[in-house]
Amino acid sequence: MGNGDDRYYSLRLEVRAFIGVCILLATGLTTDLRAQAIAVQGGNPTLSITTAVAGGEPIPVVNVATSLRYQRRFVTQKITVATVCPSQSFILKVVATNVTSGVAQPEVTLTNGMLAVDLVRSIPWGFFNFATCILQYTASATFAQGNSADLGNDGHTVTYTIVRQ
Amino acid sequence: MRPVSPTKRRIALSSLVILLFGFSAQMEAQVYGTSSHTVTVTVATINVVQVSSGSVSLSIIGAGVPAGQDQMTAVDQTTNLLWGVNSSTKKITVSTNLAAPTFTLNVLALNPTQGTAAPEVTLSTVATDFLLNIGRSSGTCTLRYTGIALASQGMGTDTHTITFTVATQ
Secondary structure, eight states: OOHHHHHHHHHHHHHHHHHHHHHHIIIIIHHHHHHTSEEEESOOOEEEEOOBOTTSOBOOEEEEEEEEEEEOOSSOEEEEEEEEOTTOOSEEEEEEESOSSSEEOSOEEEOTTOOOEEEEEEEOOOSSOEEEEEEEEEEEOOGGGOOHHHHOOEEEEEEEEEEEO | OOOOOHHHHHHHHHHHHHHHHHHHHHHHTTEEEEEEEEEEEEEOOOEEEEESSSOOOOOOOOTTOOTTOOEEEEEEEEEEEEEEEOSSSEEEEEEESOSSOSSEEEEEEESOSSSEEOSOEEOOSSOEEEEEOOOSEEEEEEEEEEEEEEGGGOSOOOOOOEEEEEEEO
């Protein structure tokens, strides 16, 4: 076998190896990255309103115990929020604070069956590195809205979605 | 036309596969991921009631009382009652700690923003209806106190600690 043949087979092997790696990366990486594109961290918070001012209204409660971890990509992205809460009685709002990548949007009032509303916009492209923000929930109620003993608690399933902007 | 070598065909095919992967990822990529959690909001049963000022003083001095009239009165309506209730079927009652007052002290809810004022109450140690049907509300009313003394009761001072209570109606 001459030098030409050796180079030919060597090149074929390199090309095959390259293609194999590309396929592995394309499949493995996209699957893995998709699974981790966004994650709520910190569990399931409970906000309890227990005090009030006579002649005023019950005092709102704020919770900042949970956060979002999301992944940057080669496109500009945004995060939206929506909730499902059948028989909702009270008021729940959320705003993103301490946003490490992107621009926080105004506070969102979470209402059962709402369309997804922007929470963070203009997340700039990046090489799959992660960013975070704190979820600041505020629960409030009026006296006229009643109490949980009569009406039950509000259980929101709040969903965050990261999409291409 | 020169025949395409098997290697080139494979490279072309593999590139196509990679492109398709990329494209499919990109096509779906309008949504890259979702995550959910449960957020619970609870509201306790809250009943709050407060008076706007700590003390009220009524002085019956008999000024302007015609000679021969036994009853003298003094009225004060400088204070308010404020409340907040998030349960239905609630009322507010009133009572005093003074078991045997020398003089009579009455109280009436004026212009309540919610509910219905009960008839004027003569204060005693027994809780008596003051404001009815306040429901789930936040409201206020003016407190009208009327001190009544008879000339025959002589002089003296009654000091009441008056308690307003949210109760089930």
